[in-house]
Amino acid sequence: MSAREFLTNVVILSMVVQIFAGVVILDFSAGYLAHRALHFFPVLWRFHRVHHSDDFVDVTTTYRTHPVETVWRFLFVVVPVWMIGIPALAVVIQRLVGSQWHSGARQYPTLTLGRSGAVPCLGDAQCP
Numbered sequence: 001m002s003a004r005e006f007l008t009n010v011v012i013l014s015m016v017v018q019i020f021a022g023v024v025i026l027d028f029s030a031g032y033l034a035h036r037a038l039h040f041f042p043v044l045w046r047f048h049r050v051h052h053s054d055d056f057v058d059v060t061t062t063y064r065t066h067p068v069e070t071v072w073r074f075l076f077v078v079v080p081v082w083m084i085g086i087p088a089l090a091v092v093i094q095r096l097v098g099s100q101w102h103s104g105a106r107q108y109p110t111l112t113l114g115r116s117g118a119v120p121c122l123g124d125a126q127c128p
């Protein structure tokens, strides 16, 4: 392996690590911390309950947000990007993966109970 090939591999590997770490950091910041705060602080919950008021949870639920929540979450993306220098591709990947968060909601058993309260509701077909 030539020195040029070695350096190319190091740069590519470094970029892959930066993108992966960036996705993890953004998921923690915008996905977890921002969401926890939206539930914890009553003033933020007033805006976030728009998202939780969706009767039919699917991929569109991700985009059912109050504009204030959108700005709130945006701050939890921009600040880490600005402070750490997270690559733009990490932001794109995290947003694409994050937007699919509710897409499998109808494919898995839910924690809700049927009308009787005794039988778990495993999806629309089984729900009374």
Ligand SMILES: [Zn+2]
Pocket: 035, 038, 039, 048, 052
């Ligand atoms: Zn929530």
